[in-house]
Amino acid sequence: MAVPEAVSLVDLALKATTAYDRPDLARRLHQTRQRLVDPNVRVLIVGEFKQGKSQLLNALVNAPVCPVDDDIATSLPTVVKHSETASVTLVQESESESGEPLPAKRSEVPVEQLAQYVSEAGNPNNRRQLSYAEVGIPRRLLAGGLVLVDTPGVGGLGSQHGAATMGALPKADAVLLVSDAAQEYTAPELDFLESARQLCPNVACVITKTDLYPQWRRIVEINIGHLSRAGVHAKIFPVSSTLRLHALRTEDKSLMDESGFVELIGYLQREVLARADELDRKSTSQDVVTVSEQLATNMQSELMTLEDPEKAGALIAQLNQAKQQADDLRQRSARWQQTLSDGVTDLNSDIEYDLRDRLRAISREAENIVEQSDPKDTWDQLVSWVEQQVSQAASQNFVWAIQRAQFLAGQVADHFSSNGSSLLPNLRVGQQDFISGDLRAMERPEMEKYGVGAKLFSGLRGGYGGLVMVGMATGMAGLSLLNPFSAAAGLLFGGKTVADEMKRNKQRRQADAKMAVRRHIDDVTFQVGKETRDMLRQVQRNLRDHFTAIAEEMHTSLTEAVQSASKAVKIDESGRVQRIRDLKAELERIENMAQRARALDNAVPAAVGR
Numbered sequence: 183m184a185v186p187e188a189v190s191l192v193d194l195a196l197k198a199t200t201a202y203d204r205p206d207l208a209r210r211l212h213q214t215r216q217r218l219v220d221p222n223v224r225v226l227i228v229g230e231f232k233q234g235k236s237q238l239l240n241a242l243v244n245a246p247v248c249p250v251d252d253d254i255a256t257s258l259p260t261v262v263k264h265s266e267t268a269s270v271t272l273v274q275e276s277e278s279e280s281g282e283p284l285p286a287k288r289s290e291v292p293v294e295q296l297a298q299y300v301s302e303a304g305n306p307n308n309r310r311q312l313s314y315a316e317v318g319i320p321r322r323l324l325a326g327g328l329v330l331v332d333t334p335g336v337g338g339l340g341s342q343h344g345a346a347t348m349g350a351l352p353k354a355d356a357v358l359l360v361s362d363a364a365q366e367y368t369a370p371e372l373d374f375l376e377s378a379r380q381l382c383p384n385v386a387c388v389i390t391k392t393d394l395y396p397q398w399r400r401i402v403e404i405n406i407g408h409l410s411r412a413g414v415h416a417k418i419f420p421v422s423s424t425l426r427l428h429a430l431r432t433e434d435k436s437l438m439d440e441s442g443f444v445e446l447i448g449y450l451q452r453e454v455l456a457r458a459d460e461l462d463r464k465s466t467s468q469d470v471v472t473v474s475e476q477l478a479t480n481m482q483s484e485l486m487t488l489e490d491p492e493k494a495g496a497l498i499a500q501l502n503q504a505k506q507q508a509d510d511l512r513q514r515s516a517r518w519q520q521t522l523s524d525g526v527t528d529l530n531s532d533i534e535y536d537l538r539d540r541l542r543a544i545s546r547e548a549e550n551i552v553e554q555s556d557p558k559d560t561w562d563q564l565v566s567w568v569e570q571q572v573s574q575a576a577s578q579n580f581v582w583a584i585q586r587a588q589f590l591a592g593q594v595a596d597h598f599s600s601n602g603s604s605l606l607p608n609l610r611v612g613q614q615d616f617i618s619g620d621l622r623a624m625e626r627p628e629m630e631k632y633g634v635g636a637k638l639f640s641g642l643r644g645g646y647g648g649l650v651m652v653g654m655a656t657g658m659a660g661l662s663l664l665n666p667f668s669a670a671a672g673l674l675f676g677g678k679t680v681a682d683e684m685k686r687n688k689q690r691r692q693a694d695a696k697m698a699v700r701r702h703i704d705d706v707t708f709q710v711g712k713e714t715r716d717m718l719r720q721v722q723r724n725l726r727d728h729f730t731a732i733a734e735e736m737h738t739s740l741t742e743a744v745q746s747a748s749k750a751v752k753i754d755e756s757g758r759v760q761r762i763r764d765l766k767a768e769l770e771r772i773e774n775m776a777q778r779a780r781a782l783d784n785a786v787p788a789a790v791g792r
């Protein structure tokens with residue numbers, strides 16, 4: 183369990199809500215508790231093809247969990263977590279027609295079969311339509327809740343897989359970008375880092391295979407330069423998985439130091455796990471403080487009335503006014519509801535405009551490229567260029583959508599209190615990954631139509647025409663039809679027609695290619711647009727539920743406060759003294775609880791040091 187003090191504090195608060203008969207406040211605490219006892223801290227291992235992601239995971243847990251090879255590529259995300267006995271579970275997620283997540287299908291398979299499901303060889307293109315494989319393994323490193331996720335390598339981080347990886351980021355607690363020491367960071371890697379940083383609290387860089395590339399120090403130096411120019415503050419860990427595995431086998435401490443894993447594991451434990459703990463503390467603290475305040479409200483008003491009966495009238499009036507305000511917040515027509523729905527509408531259109539704009543620019547650029555080349559030769563390059571640009575655009579659009587949604591949540595919270603941030607829910611974007619269905623691969627226009635055969639054929643046709651024409655002309659000049667002259671002329675004419683035809687064909691290819699690009703971009707616009715709308719709808723629903731519950735809680739607290747104060751006015755003198763004493767004792771207990779909650783937030787483990 184991540185933070186035991188937090189759990190026991192929530193339990194205490196839960197008891198209080200029962201004692202004071204406030205089941206509405208218990209609901210929120212139950213959610214908090216659930217979040218706390220789920221100790222998982224997800225670390226996503228991402229990177230381009232063959233950089234050593236799977237091997238890094240294996241070296242971290244000292245077990246051959248993920249298949250590694252020069253040929254065996256990972257095709258399915260593999261989630262590795264702690265369990266007493268080794269196990270492999272295949273998970274298939276799905277959603278209903280309306281986009282609501284359905285319960286995932288889980289099936290356990292023998293451990294040794296894992297490779298069949300997670301590798302490109304056994305499960306090409308994830309033909310089995312699995313969402314991920316979950317591996318349980320008894321390891322101390324994972325016992326604290328660390329969950330490592332191996333992801334399929336992405337051919338260019340801006341590619342389709344890259345987009346899927348991007349979608350998983352908001353749900354990750356940390357990301358390790360894996361890149362081997364063979365070369366410095368590429369532009370897509372730097373772009374990815376930039377986006378990842380905005381979606382995920384912890385991003386670190388791992389440079390692998392230091393045993394293989396003696397020049398790794400220079401690569402690290404260059405990469406540090408890249409990062410600082412890009413304004414990305416991320417730690418870099420040069421490691422060798424091979425050395426670590428060897429060191430573990432031979433119990434060689436100096437090799438272990440050389441492997442670089444001591445630092446990496448230290449980082450995962452001290453910063454990633456601790457950071458998740460810190461967030462747990464903060465959110466628990468906030469929840470318990472809020473609950474304490476709500477519980478205290480009616481006792482305080484009763485106490486004030488008892489201690490100073492003259493002011494009772496004014497106090498009750500004040501409370502009624504506050505209650506009225508809380509009541510307003512509960513209305514469907516409440517201003518915050520308006521802010522939320524207007525905000526989401528604006529967001530939808532801005533995000534959609536942004537996406538269209540980015541994609542249109544790519545389309546224009548692609549058409550330019552097509553214009554200046556023959557798609558017959560450049561098509562493959564063009565396709566990967568377009569796909570990468572498109573995914574990158576979708577990623578940037580996504581980052582922006584999340585940021586705007588968070589901003590909107592803040593605006594809505596402002597309606598509730600001047601310090602609205604304390605009411606903010608944890609904005610997780612839901613169960614489904616963004617861009618879940620892979621964007622359809624770009625359709626290649628038929629190039630074969632204008633293949634070699636066709637070129638020859640039209641060349642012959644032109645040649646034949648030329649032959650006859652010249653033959654006729656020369657015939658008229660009294661020469662026989664098939665003399666060397668007309669044969670040469672036939673070749674000449676033929677050459678010219680081939681050039682014409684080739685030009686026409688090239689133009690046709692260019693038109694087809696442009697069409698294919700446009701069609702692809704239309705598909706993407708549609709698909710990404712739909713995913714974004716679904717995501718925003720979910721955000722809207724989450725925020726609405728969250729704030730509706732808060733409005734209810736506030737209303738209940740204030741209604742009870744008015745009742746308590748009104749009752750207090752009628753109490754007789756002997757009962758009054760006793761009641762004041764009781765209330766003070768109760769309030770002290772609640773205040774103690776609130777103090778513990780505040781202390782929880784301030785207690786930062788010494789090792790972390792902010």
Ligand SMILES: Nc1nc2c(ncn2[C@@H]2O[C@H](COP(=O)(O)OP(=O)(O)OP(=O)(O)O)[C@@H](O)[C@H]2O)c(=O)[nH]1
Pocket residue numbers: 229230231232233234235236237238249250251252254255256257333334335336390391392393394421422423424425
């Ligand atoms: N020498 C050396 N080789 C390594 C190291 N890490 C990985 N490799 C090799 O690099 C190749 C690719 O490693 P993987 O872990 O499969 O790479 P990956 O990033 O998971 O690959 P994909 O899943 O296909 O994207 C394998 O042949 C590994 O043996 C390392 O630290 N040192």
Ligand SMILES: [Mg+2]
Pocket residue numbers: 235236237248249255256332333334335
């Ligand atoms: Mg792999």
